[in-house]
Every structure is written in C-alpha cells, then in structure tokens.
Amino acid sequence: MNRYRALFPVTSEYAYMDNAAAGPPSTRVIEAVHSFLTKRSQLGSLYMDDARAMCERTRTKVATLIGASAEEIAYTKNTPDGLNIIANGLRWSRGDNVVTTDIEFPANIYPWMNLRDFGVELKFVRSQNGVVDPDDVIAAIDDRTRLVALSWVEFHGGHRNDLKKIGAVCRARDVFLCVDAIQGVGVVRCDVRAMNVDFLAFSSQKWLLAPHGVGILYVRRELIDRLRVAAAGQTSVQLGANYLDYKLECKSGALRFEPGYINQVGISGLEASIDLFNEAGTAAIEEYILGITRHLRSGLKDLGCSVLGSEADQDRAGVVSFQHSRVAARDINAELRKAKVVVSEREGFIRVSPHFYNTTEEIDQLLRVVASKTAAPAAA
Numbered sequence: 001m002n003r004y005r006a007l008f009p010v011t012s013e014y015a016y017m018d019n020a021a022a023g024p025p026s027t028r029v030i031e032a033v034h035s036f037l038t039k040r041s042q043l044g045s046l047y048m049d050d051a052r053a054m055c056e057r058t059r060t061k062v063a064t065l066i067g068a069s070a071e072e073i074a075y076t077k078n079t080p081d082g083l084n085i086i087a088n089g090l091r092w093s094r095g096d097n098v099v100t101t102d103i104e105f106p107a108n109i110y111p112w113m114n115l116r117d118f119g120v121e122l123k124f125v126r127s128q129n130g131v132v133d134p135d136d137v138i139a140a141i142d143d144r145t146r147l148v149a150l151s152w153v154e155f156h157g158g159h160r161n162d163l164k165k166i167g168a169v170c171r172a173r174d175v176f177l178c179v180d181a182i183q184g185v186g187v188v189r190c191d192v193r194a195m196n197v198d199f200l201a202f203s204s205q206k207w208l209l210a211p212h213g214v215g216i217l218y219v220r221r222e223l224i225d226r227l228r229v230a231a232a233g234q235t236s237v238q239l240g241a242n243y244l245d246y247k248l249e250c251k252s253g254a255l256r257f258e259p260g261y262i263n264q265v266g267i268s269g270l271e272a273s274i275d276l277f278n279e280a281g282t283a284a285i286e287e288y289i290l291g292i293t294r295h296l297r298s299g300l301k302d303l304g305c306s307v308l309g310s311e312a313d314q315d316r317a318g319v320v321s322f323q324h325s326r327v328a329a330r331d332i333n334a335e336l337r338k339a340k341v342v343v344s345e346r347e348g349f350i351r352v353s354p355h356f357y358n359t360t361e362e363i364d365q366l367l368r369v370v371a372s373k374t375a376a377p378a379a380a
Contacts, residue, residue, distance in 0.1 A: 001356040015362040020353035023209040032272035058271040067191035071253035076215030080107040082201030087111040089227035094119030108180040130157025130308035147176040152184035157308030158319025167196025187318040210273040214266040233259030321349040
C-alpha cells in the first residue's frame with residue numbers, strides 16, 4: 001500500500017491516524033473537485049448534463065462498492081440525514097420499539113429517540129468491553145420490535161457487529177435491520193445482501209477519504225415502496241415538460257428520497273476516491289489495515305495498556321482504542337500531538353484509526369511515544 005502514500009499530502013508532516021474522525025482527501029480527489037469547479041465556472045448551466053452523468057456514474061460505483069444496485073442508492077447530506085429518512089418514512093404504531101446498543105454514535109440514536117412522540121420505545125442492549133454480543137441483540141427483539149438500529153463498526157472501540165447473524169433473525173421475524181456504516185465502508189468489504197441489511201447509511205468524509213457533505217442511503221429494493229417520502233421536492237418526483245403541471249408522482253427507486261439539488265462537487269471527489277480504492281483493491285486495503293492494527297494492538301498490550309474489543313479479525317475493522325491505568329488519555333494524546341501523531345480522545349480512551357496510506361513505522365512511532373509517556377518512574 002505504500003505506493004499510494006505520496007497521494008496524501010497530510011503524510012508529509014503528520015503520522016495521521018484519525019480517519020475515524022476525518023479522512024484526508026488524496027491529491028486525486030483534489031484534482032477531481034478542481035476539474036469539476038473549473039468546468040462549471042467555464043460552462044455554467046451548459047455543464048449540467050455532464051455533471052448529472054458523473055453523479056449517476058458515481059451512484060453505480062457506490063452501489064457496486066457495497067453490493068447493491070444503483071436503483072437502491074440515494075444521495076443525502078450525511079449519515080443522520082439518511083437514518084432520518086428511514087425513521088420518518090416508516091409507519092409506526094404506539095407501543096412499537098427499536099432495539100439498539102449503549103455504545104452507538106449519537107447519529108444512530110437521536111433519529112429513533114425522536115420517535116417517542118409517536119409512542120415508540122428505544123431499547124438499549126448493554127455492551128461489554130466495547131463488544132456487542134449478537135445473541136443479546138437477538139434476545140432483545142420481541143413481538144413489538146419493528147427495527148434494529150446498529151452500527152456496522154462501533155465508533156468508540158471499533159467492534160464490528162455480526163450483521164449477517166442478526167440480520168437473518170430480523171428477516172425471519174419481519175424486523176428491519178438499519179445500519180450506520182460510516183466506520184466500516186472504506187475499511188472492510190461490504191455486501192449488504194450477504195449481511196441481510198435492509199437500510200444502510202454512511203457518509204463520504206471518514207474512511208472513504210472524500211469531501212464532506214455527501215451521504216449515501218441504501219434501501220433494499222423490496223422496501224422502497226413501503227417507505228413514505230417524508231421530504232418531497234422537485235427532484236424526487238416525475239416532472240413533466242411543464243414545471244407548473246403539479247403532480248405528486250414519486251420517481252422509481254431510491255431517487256424519490258432526493259428532494260433537491262445534490263452535492264455534485266462532493267460527488268466528483270467521491271468518484272475519484274472510489275476509483276482509487278478500486279485501483280488499490282478493497283480486499284488488499286482490508287487485509288493491510290487489519291494487519292497494521294493487529295501490530296498496534298499487540299504493541300499496546302506489551303506496554304501494559306488495555307485495549308477495547310476482540311482480537312478476532314472478523315470482529316474488528318480500523319479502530320483501536322486503548323487506555324493506561326496510570327496515565328490519562330488526555331496526557332497521552334497531548335504527547336502524541338507534540339510528536340505530530342494525530343489520533344482522537346474518546347470516552348477516556350485514545351482512539352487510533354490508521355488507513356492504507358499509513359505505515360508500520362508510524363505505528364511504531366506511536367508506540368514509542370506511548371512507551372515514553374507511560375514508563376514507570378524510577379525508584380528513588
């Protein structure tokens with residue numbers, strides 16, 4: 001993967017391992033966005049047809065990336081925007097419930113919590129050491145459960161949920177599985193059909209290393225017509241030749257969930273980033289990230305740090321969170337920042353999230369800083 005390192009300017013100054021917060025765009029993404037804006041500035045509305053074609057081409061590439069079809073993909077503003085489309089599109093009854101966990105990112109809590117005015121209960125499954133037991137999620141499903149809301153990869157400790165197992169039970173019991181996939185897509189290979197996912201939302205700015213402001217929503221084709229279009233606009237309906245001939249006829253497929261102008265500038269960057277992922281190989285990227293994070297976890301444990309989550313590759317993605325019994329996370333983070341190693345502090349832990357442009361040497365650099373900061377003081 002090191003042959004792609006030069007495409008990421010951030011690597012010239014920092015050991016940047018904070019992709020779970022914000023992924024740095026590559027020079028190819030910058031070039032694609034610059035090209036789009038240049039053509040738009042030169043041609044104005046004359047460039048609209050080409051811009052639309054680029055967005056539809058990218059829609060197909062996104063669909064292929066997650067194992068879906070283009071008709072099942074809608075562009076949104078961000079991850080919670082997609083989740084809210086689902087929350088507000090389903091028809092709820094008082095007494096219904098949604099099953100989730102106690103370690104979800106707020107984006108995957110508040111859309112469901114906001115349904116309380118409709119009498120919908122939110123049920124929390126407890127995690128242990130950053131791990132969600134799929135059997136606990138399944139046990140929480142009852143006769144009034146309409147939907148299970150999970151992250152594919154949990155933002156804090158990086159646990160990868162067993163969506164295939166949970167989704168199979170949901171499908172058998174006519175319960176929807178809705179997934180926040182922002183910490184997984186771009187790290188590990190995604191196949192929404194194999195994982196029995198009904199709805200999946202994610203955004204462009206983290207592991208996909210693309211510009212901010214492009215969200216993706218997948219809706220399983222069999223469920224598209226079952227969702228109410230809660231936000232309608234000129235691009236979500238079939239427009240005739242006369243703009244003033246008002247008819248509320250929704251477009252076919254997931255396009256009906258796009259009520260207005262989409263972020264074409266951001267989508268141009270997203271296409272360039274997906275092209276880079278395909279060139280590098282999504283399987284190779286997954287293998288590489290799992291390898292360097294395995295090395296990181298081992299090194300941290302040798303230093304006496306506690307690391308969240310399971311050791312098994314199938315339970316992990318790109319996030320490694322750790323803490324030390326004697327040294328606060330904020331102090332470790334401050335020392336890392338001095339050494340130009342960029343990570344995040346989350347819930348009292350240091351969260352490290354390297355990508356395929358990072359190197360084993362950068363992992364070792366982080367471990368040296370942690371070792372220096374956490375070394376036991378010499379006896380008097």
